[in-house]
């Protein structure tokens with residue numbers, strides 16, 4: 001019998017490839033160190049039974065229509081806005097993601113951005129590298145304190161809550177906005193649940209941890225930025241389109257808010273040209289989960305999910321479990 005074929009859309013940690021090889025599958029990895037175009041992805045994935053892909057791959061209706069015999073899609077990411085789940089379910093293709101394993105890495109990076117923004121670290125470093133550091137200065141690169149300030153968390157799921165827990169060490173008060181109460185976060189940090197509008201008005205640092213859905217698209221636009229304190233900073237490690245980037249650039253340029261730290265962008269990898277010109281925004285190339293340990297855990301989790309799908313078993317982190325119900329009825 002011919003081996004099951006699997007395609008991996010980008011080089012991932014070897015441990016994950018080993019998981020798939022151990023199933024007896026023939027594994028092909030994208031040989032280029034870049035994102036494949038939609039047409040290239042179709043060509044590479046057609047005829048394969050399994051696909052391990054990334055948040056940079058668009059898994060939409062037209063991609064799925066071009067597949068034949070695809071039995072599972074394992075996404076190496078927790079956010080799955082790049083996958084048309086309804087279309088995958090309609091074609092009885094299970095899809096999985098990688099929740100939990102990247103929580104701490106992303107929470108750490110949100111704090112790295114918050115500290116870098118509050119204390120103007122990249123700006124100060126650029127100044128030094130340009131040879132402009134002549135002497136300690138009483139007014140040199142003054143930033144904002146953390147102790148006694150308020151951290152506002154929009155979205156208190158796994159990652160948002162992990163960001164909140166870290167706030168106690170820095171002496172910040174925590175408020176959060178979420179459709180659901182997070183009793184554990186409240187117990188551990190004394191956090192209070194408020195409306196988004198109250199969160200924006202009452203926070204010194206606002207950090208975003210919501211999934212990208214039609215409801216959260218441009219959750220932060222001109223009106224919301226206008227509600228924030230003029231001294232406040234906005235941190236985004238969730239998904240770029242949650243923030244209206246043009247409105248943010250205007251707010252930063254006009255001093256409507258003090259700063260921003262962004263790991264994600266509206267049209268990645270493109271960054272709004274106005275943001276690139278501003279000194280009061282820290283910009284990172286979507287590295288929230290980029291640690292050796294976390295990326296290895298994510299890749300292995302994705303591979304284990306895919307291996308289960310190929311065996312015809314229910315993947316542990318399936319995000320469209322209705323597929324299994326439908327498959328049960330068909331067989």
Ligand code: DGY
Pocket residue numbers: 055076077078079080102238286287288289290
């Ligand atoms: C995710 O998994 O959604 C993260 O953005 C990856 O860094």
